[in-house]
Amino acid sequence: MWSYLARRILIGIPTLWAIITVCFFLMRLTPGGPFDSAAPIPPEILANLRARYHLDDPLWQQYLTYLWNLLHWDFGPSFKYKDFTVTELIAQGFPVSFQNGLAAILLAIVIGVPMGIAAALAQNSPRDYAVSGLAMTGIVIPNFVMGQLLILIFGVWLKDTGWHLPAGGWNNGAFANRILPVITLALPFVAYLARITRGSMIEVMRANYVRTAKAKGLPFRAVVIHHALKSALTPVVTFLGPATAFILTGSMVVETIFQIPGIGRYFVQGALNRDYTLVMGVTILSAAIMIMMNLVVDLLYGVLDPKVRYE
Amino acid sequence: MSEINMAVPDQAISDAVEGRSLWQDAWRRLMRNKAAVASLVVLGLIALVSVFGPYALAWSYDQIDWDHVEAVPPSWALKHYLGTDSVGRDLLARTLFGGRVSLTVGLLATSVALLIGVTVGAIAGYLGGKVDQVLMRFVDLMYSVPLTFFVIILMVLFGRNFILMFLAIGSVEWLTMARIVRGQTLTLKHREFMEAARASGGSTAGILLRHVVPNVLGVVIVYVTLTIPQVILLESFLSFLGLGVQEPMTSWGVLINEGAAELEITPRTLIVPAVFMTATLFCLNFLGDGLRDALDPKDR
Numbered sequence: 112m113w114s115y116l117a118r119r120i121l122i123g124i125p126t127l128w129a130i131i132t133v134c135f136f137l138m139r140l141t142p143g144g145p146f147d148s149a150a151p152i153p154p155e156i157l158a159n160l161r162a163r164y165h166l167d168d169p170l171w172q173q174y175l176t177y178l179w180n181l182l183h184w185d186f187g188p189s190f191k192y193k194d195f196t197v198t199e200l201i202a203q204g205f206p207v208s209f210q211n212g213l214a215a216i217l218l219a220i221v222i223g224v225p226m227g228i229a230a231a232l233a234q235n236s237p238r239d240y241a242v243s244g245l246a247m248t249g250i251v252i253p254n255f256v257m258g259q260l261l262i263l264i265f266g267v268w269l270k271d272t273g274w275h276l277p278a279g280g281w282n283n284g285a286f287a288n289r290i291l292p293v294i295t296l297a298l299p300f301v302a303y304l305a306r307i308t309r310g311s312m313i314e315v316m317r318a319n320y321v322r323t324a325k326a327k328g329l330p331f332r333a334v335v336i337h338h339a340l341k342s343a344l345t346p347v348v349t350f351l352g353p354a355t356a357f358i359l360t361g362s363m364v365v366e367t368i369f370q371i372p373g374i375g376r377y378f379v380q381g382a383l384n385r386d387y388t389l390v391m392g393v394t395i396l397s398a399a400i401m402i403m404m405n406l407v408v409d410l411l412y413g414v415l416d417p418k419v420r421y422e
Numbered sequence: 423m424s425e426i427n428m429a430v431p432d433q434a435i436s437d438a439v440e441g442r443s444l445w446q447d448a449w450r451r452l453m454r455n456k457a458a459v460a461s462l463v464v465l466g467l468i469a470l471v472s473v474f475g476p477y478a479l480a481w482s483y484d485q486i487d488w489d490h491v492e493a494v495p496p497s498w499a500l501k502h503y504l505g506t507d508s509v510g511r512d513l514l515a516r517t518l519f520g521g522r523v524s525l526t527v528g529l530l531a532t533s534v535a536l537l538i539g540v541t542v543g544a545i546a547g548y549l550g551g552k553v554d555q556v557l558m559r560f561v562d563l564m565y566s567v568p569l570t571f572f573v574i575i576l577m578v579l580f581g582r583n584f585i586l587m588f589l590a591i592g593s594v595e596w597l598t599m600a601r602i603v604r605g606q607t608l609t610l611k612h613r614e615f616m617e618a619a620r621a622s623g624g625s626t627a628g629i630l631l632r633h634v635v636p637n638v639l640g641v642v643i644v645y646v647t648l649t650i651p652q653v654i655l656l657e658s659f660l661s662f663l664g665l666g667v668q669e670p671m672t673s674w675g676v677l678i679n680e681g682a683a684e685l686e687i688t689p690r691t692l693i694v695p696a697v698f699m700t701a702t703l704f705c706l707n708f709l710g711d712g713l714r715d716a717l718d719p720k721d722r
Contacts, residue, residue: 130567247704250707251703252696253659253675255658255678259685260685353565357570363570363574364662378571382574383578394571394572397571398566401566
């Protein structure tokens with residue numbers, strides 16, 4: 112188990128390095144740069160800017176410097192937010208995205224999984240159709256439409272009632288400002304979770320060992336909770352791993368719509384402004400989280416499925 | 423999704439007994455599924471009006487009605503059957519044209535994913551050994567890359583280019599396809615007809631093309647119908663971030679995004695493209711589910 116863990120972490124490092132390398136050269140080798148602008152910049156200023164960001168050094172030297180700095184938790188200065196380093200921006204943005212993401216994931220699990228189980232236990236009943244229909248709706252409505260709709264309903268139409276909620280902004284993380292973004296973030300995941308849980312639960316309920324458990328006279332509830340649920344959750348965990356990684360690093364859409372200063376929004380702004388260092392920083396962070404979550408998922412398989420052994 | 427009953431179609435039917443191939447069987451089951459049939463019909467209609475509809479309309483998608491440079495409500499007299507957007511362009515014409523673009527991106531990107539995924543999966547599964555190791559480790563590596571981020575970086579770096587868009591999306595969506603095809607190929611590899619093909623001296627490429635690929639098609643088709651909606655969503659997401667197709671070209675994603683901005687004043691600019699797009703996504707998902715039931719002998 113421990114050697115498995117150590118090996119997986121050791122494999123993660125070259126993976127991360129490969130991602131960093133591809134990303135770095137992809138961005139540096141394409142034409143256009145952060146200092147392109149409609150108004151021409153005087154050549155002296157441009158020269159100074161390029162010198163400050165070491166853009167005139169040979170590319171391999173820039174690359175090695177970047178890697179060396181990364182090892183010291185230094186993601187470099189931001190090209191656009193000139194008074195900030197990328198490390199500072201991430202340190203500001205990540206907690207915001209993390210809190211919202213965590214809240215959304217928990218909300219999605221608490222609502223989605225029971226919904227899926229309820230549907231599976233009454234397959235082809237009206238309850239099943241209702242859940243499946245809702246889940247499908249949640250999957251096909253893009254979250255930027257959902258976000259705008261929620262803003263219209265709670266921010267505009269219900270403005271003069273007690274149901275009014277702020278349509279955007281962060282307000283230092285006031286509870287009211289978090290409600291709509293977290294719901295928007297959670298809805299598609301509620302839908303996916305309900306769908307996946309339903310599918311796997313239906314399959315597990317047909318398994319022989321569940322039939323045995325029923326046959327020996329266990330109460331239905333005990334069969335579901337003690338026998339079926341654990342293995343029905345395996346595909347759910349598979350889905351949740353990468354989904355959590357994605358949601359934790361900030362849904363770009365939701366943070367853009369609700370104007371939340373999280374790293375998803377920084378990434379979008381950074382990409383549009385060609386703020387290389389900021390984009391690199393956020394990409395590396397989310398790749399690291401993704402690798403970590405994949406590892407967590409593989410470890411959880413061992414908890415859920417006794418057939419899985421780690422060597 | 424077991425392939426136990428999957429015989430190669432041209433081998434399965436003997437002359438004496440009127441046999442039914444897996445595909446006829448599956449088709450029959452699909453036709454009994456009301457949701458899937460309805461989805462197929464609606465999808466066909468949406469595709470038809472998207473492709474041919476623009477020719478039948480009085481206004482084209484990029485034409486501004488200079489007499490009414492404003493949001494015109496639906497009017498039969500002006501031939502703006504669903505009204506215009508805020509600069510006086512016909513909403514119906516734009517939605518139909520946007521459908522063309524969105525469906526094209528969906529199909530082309532999925533084809534790219536299909537091509538790469540099936541090739542990699544079949545080769546890895548069939549050859550096994552080192553080749554399998556290398557290819558699958560690469561897929562694993564790609565899985566830990568935040569791919570949406572990569573698509574965005576690509577779109578920013580290389581400009582908003584239609585061809586690049588479906589290439590970028592396609593090159594991101596092939597991973598799961600490769601894994602599924604590899605798994606299927608592994609179960610096929612040691613079956614008798616494969617042994618027979620090898621024993622009769624079939625080349626590797628020939629066996630892959632004539633025996634492996636036709637036998638994984640069932641699973642692949644199901645996955646394709648479920649990938650197209652994902653691609654259409656991803657395209658709309660790129661459009662939302664301002665990285666989609668460029669004006670005056672349009673797509674459902676672009677239209678929905680424009681409509682969302684004017685939601686309070688003219689809700690129909692959001693509702694019309696959103697209805698088209700969600701209907702398409704709904705149908706593709708139902709069709710995918712129906713196909714899975716039809717091609718999966720387990721749930722008969």
